[in-house]
Amino acid sequence: MVSEDRDYWNRYAETLSRKELDHLHLRRLQGMLRYAYARSMFYRRHWRAAGFHPDMVTSLDDFKRLVPVTDKRDFLSFQEEWPTYGLTVAVGEQDIAHHAETSGSTGIPLRIPFTDYDVERYGESWIYGWWALGIRPTDSFYFAFNWGNYAGFWSAYWGVRRLGAKVFSGGGQSTEQHVENILRLKPTVLVSTPSYALRILEVAAAMGVDLAQSSIQYTYHAGEPGPCSLASVREKLDRGYGAVSGELLGVAEVDAIAPGCRLRKGVHMSEMSNYSWSMDPETGQEVEEGAIGESVLTTYVNSAQPLINYRTHDLVRAFNHPVCGCGCTWRYLDGVVLGRSDHMVTVKGTNVYPSAVENLIAGVPGVSPHFQLVLSRQGSFDDLLIQFEPERSWSGQMGEKLAEEVVARIRDVVGVRLRAEVVPVGSIPRTDLKAKRIVDRRPPDLRRHLDKFGGVQS
Amino acid sequence: MNESLNVSMLRSLYDEAVQVMELNSSPAVRRCLRIAVHNLHWALWLNGAEPDLLPLEPSWPDQWIAERVSR
Numbered sequence: 001m002v003s004e005d006r007d008y009w010n011r012y013a014e015t016l017s018r019k020e021l022d023h024l025h026l027r028r029l030q031g032m033l034r035y036a037y038a039r040s041m042f043y044r045r046h047w048r049a050a051g052f053h054p055d056m057v058t059s060l061d062d063f064k065r066l067v068p069v070t071d072k073r074d075f076l077s078f079q080e081e082w083p084t085y086g087l088t089v090a091v092g093e094q095d096i097a098h099h100a101e102t103s104g105s106t107g108i109p110l111r112i113p114f115t116d117y118d119v120e121r122y123g124e125s126w127i128y129g130w131w132a133l134g135i136r137p138t139d140s141f142y143f144a145f146n147w148g149n150y151a152g153f154w155s156a157y158w159g160v161r162r163l164g165a166k167v168f169s170g171g172g173q174s175t176e177q178h179v180e181n182i183l184r185l186k187p188t189v190l191v192s193t194p195s196y197a198l199r200i201l202e203v204a205a206a207m208g209v210d211l212a213q214s215s216i217q218y219t220y221h222a223g224e225p226g227p228c229s230l231a232s233v234r235e236k237l238d239r240g241y242g243a244v245s246g247e248l249l250g251v252a253e254v255d256a257i258a259p260g261c262r263l264r265k266g267v268h269m270s271e272m273s274n275y276s277w278s279m280d281p282e283t284g285q286e287v288e289e290g291a292i293g294e295s296v297l298t299t300y301v302n303s304a305q306p307l308i309n310y311r312t313h314d315l316v317r318a319f320n321h322p323v324c325g326c327g328c329t330w331r332y333l334d335g336v337v338l339g340r341s342d343h344m345v346t347v348k349g350t351n352v353y354p355s356a357v358e359n360l361i362a363g364v365p366g367v368s369p370h371f372q373l374v375l376s377r378q379g380s381f382d383d384l385l386i387q388f389e390p391e392r393s394w395s396g397q398m399g400e401k402l403a404e405e406v407v408a409r410i411r412d413v414v415g416v417r418l419r420a421e422v423v424p425v426g427s428i429p430r431t432d433l434k435a436k437r438i439v440d441r442r443p444p445d446l447r448r449h450l451d452k453f454g455g456v457q458s
Numbered sequence: 459m460n461e462s463l464n465v466s467m468l469r470s471l472y473d474e475a476v477q478v479m480e481l482n483s484s485p486a487v488r489r490c491l492r493i494a495v496h497n498l499h500w501a502l503w504l505n506g507a508e509p510d511l512l513p514l515e516p517s518w519p520d521q522w523i524a525e526r527v528s529r
Contacts, residue, residue, distance in 0.1 A: 013504055024506050031511035039519060092517030115516060117496045124500075272504055303512055 009131035036306040039090035100151035113304040121301040123158025125270040129260025140166035142187035151252040175203040186215035194226035195435035201240040212242030222248045229336040268330040281341040315339040345382035370428040377442040386420040472498040
């Protein structure tokens with residue numbers, strides 16, 4: 001009997017050389033192309049219109065250069081025209097085992113079908129990150145999450161089932177009840193969005209409970225920038241729970257694409273379940289290793305609705321030869337997601353990515369995790385107001401100085417002077433899902449247009 | 459291919475599970491075997507040795523899609 005590997009969930013796969021990984025990817029991508037061409041009306045149309053056929057791909061360079069990219073807007077458009085899944089589906093209704101949706105920022109959610117096999121594989125991606133951090137089948141997971149249609153933490157649940165650990169559902173519970181449940185059920189792992197984990201700490205403190213003394217040994221997060229993206233969030237979570245925090249990057253319609261890294265300054269892509277490369281969003285050309293580009297993904301684990309050369313609009317600094325030093329050879333995203341290529345707004349004539357502003361605000365000492373960017377329209381331009389709550393120890397005059405610091409930090413890095421406003425502690429709404437960072441007060445017609453067609457409408 | 463595991467044994471198990479599933483008429487037993495086939499295929503995949511993209515042929519997209527689009 002061979003003893004179980006202590007360091008890797010799958011040492012063989014996680015330590016393959018780049019050459020071996022690329023060899024596997026080419027074979028699997030060719031299989032996905034043939035599968036989608038045979039079964040998906042969407043891909044047949046899309047590729048024929050571009051003069052592409054799967055037989056044209058004989059190398060990874062061919063794949064990146066020749067396969068037309070796809071975008072969420074393509075899928076939204078077809079789903080709206082031919083509900084439920086439109087022309088993008090590749091299996092019959094009888095094989096769809098789980099239906100999920102994206103949140104739909106303008107009220108048009110993307111519908112995501114999965115087969116039973118998709119679901120089993122999607123969940124597994126999480127385990128690579130958990131295992132690297134030290135989480136084992138003997139652990140017990142508490143989900144501070146109100147399930148719903150969102151794929152994100154459903155996939156984490158599927159992952160726990162595959163890992164063989166115990167599940168405690170926190171569905172339908174208030175924040176106070178989550179605190180009580182953690183004390184009563186004694187889980188060892190907390191799963192939630194990072195901002196909600198911080199909210200639980202806040203409520204626990206108000207209840208006189210120190211969760212650093214609780215059973216929690218690990219916290220794991222997804223849905224927004226977390227402990228592998230932002231050192232300040234990592235420190236707050238680690239200290240608050242007396243635990244080790246981790247982060248997974250997911251794209252709901254694709255996969256739990258990047259499960260984490262033991263060293264927590266970035267995340268590794270799950271190269272058993274997807275293939276990715278980085279594209280210059282302006283030219284469509286591949287960017288060099290280590291340069292910032294948009295992550296373009298192909299998943300092997302969504303056979304119900306294949307996503308091939310799919311634009312995520314996530315701006316990443318990726319390394320096919322990882323620089324973290326943890327030992328895993330899978331593609332590494334330093335700092336996780338650095339911004340979004342599609343959420344650009346033009347403020348005072350300067351192009352601004354709100355997600356980049358988010359990352360800067362989160363790094364200002366004294367600014368609490370509770371802040372939002374209020375977008376409005378002034379004539380042909382967007383206006384961006386930053387509202388934030390200070391840490392409890394900051395107040396009054398100190399809060400005003402903090403606002404000046406936020407404005408200066410953004411001006412120095414982004415090159416535009418935005419307005420920043422201190423708001424009372426507790427005034428920004430809390431949620432158990434993703435924190436609502438961007439409040440879009442631009443006219444609904446404009447927002448709908450941007451969601452469906454992209455670009456900036458003047 | 460992963461040489462440290464006996465991948466050929468895994469492949470034999472997979473082939474046999476597919477065969478047994480096709481020969482069994484009990485929905486309950488077929489379901490067990492379907493899950494086993496999925497897992498064996500994934501185990502082969504994780505060792506870089508999967509025989510095909512998918513273990514079992516899924517159903518085709520519903521006919522109505524084809525009808526609507528061909529109009």
